[in-house]
Amino acid sequence: MKKLSLLLTLSVFLASPLFAVSYPPSVQEPVYLKEDDVMTTGTKVHMFHSGTQDVRNASKTGDILTIYREYPPDLGVVTKQTGKIKVIGTIGDYYFEGHVIEGFAQPGSLAMKGTTACIITTRLKQK
Template identity: 85%
Template sequence: MKKLLLLLTLPVFLASPLYAVSYPPSVQEPVYLKEDEVMSAGAKVHMFHSGTHDVHNAIKVGDILTVYHEYPPDLWTVGKQTGKVKVIGTIGDYYFEGHVIEGFAKPGSLAVKGSTACIITTRLKQK
């Protein structure tokens, strides 16, 4: 029985490398990601965080956070610094309000200070 099973699975193991395809990660981002809303200097943003005491102790109003954009997040080990955001207030227990002061930010980018990070979710609509 074992020999029959081995005999039947052998062609699968021998042929599987022939059908494997891998593509290197692209240096340039796809067009659909470039169409995302980019928040440049002067835009106000929402930044989501965990709401723990560690975050509230590490990030205060007036702090400047460095913005990193990672693409693709599952392949890159190092983020690309794209700008800076100044924390100008808090919104409830889980959000900071920020102001882009340098470079740009996109939804999904990380705003980092030390080992603490917030996710930039949306921009505030200007009235």
């Protein structure tokens, strides 16, 4: 019985690396993210920030923020500048309203000025 158990355990142990699959991270953004709600020049957006005084002092109405996207988004090994956003107002304590003035943005992209960043959350729905 011990020999049979040892033989089965050994065969599983030796065969398991043959079935393991590993994929290297891609440096290009997946297709499903490229098609997901791309906000181009002229689109108004909401940008979430921490609400701290540092962010409020760094970003004011009229400031231009640079948009960055990470490739691949979950690993963050490479960042790419994709456009610029102009801050056109504030919405409550935690949101800026912005206007894409160059390039494009997507939900989850970062809008940065210096060392402060906002997360682009949604497109502003036109009424």
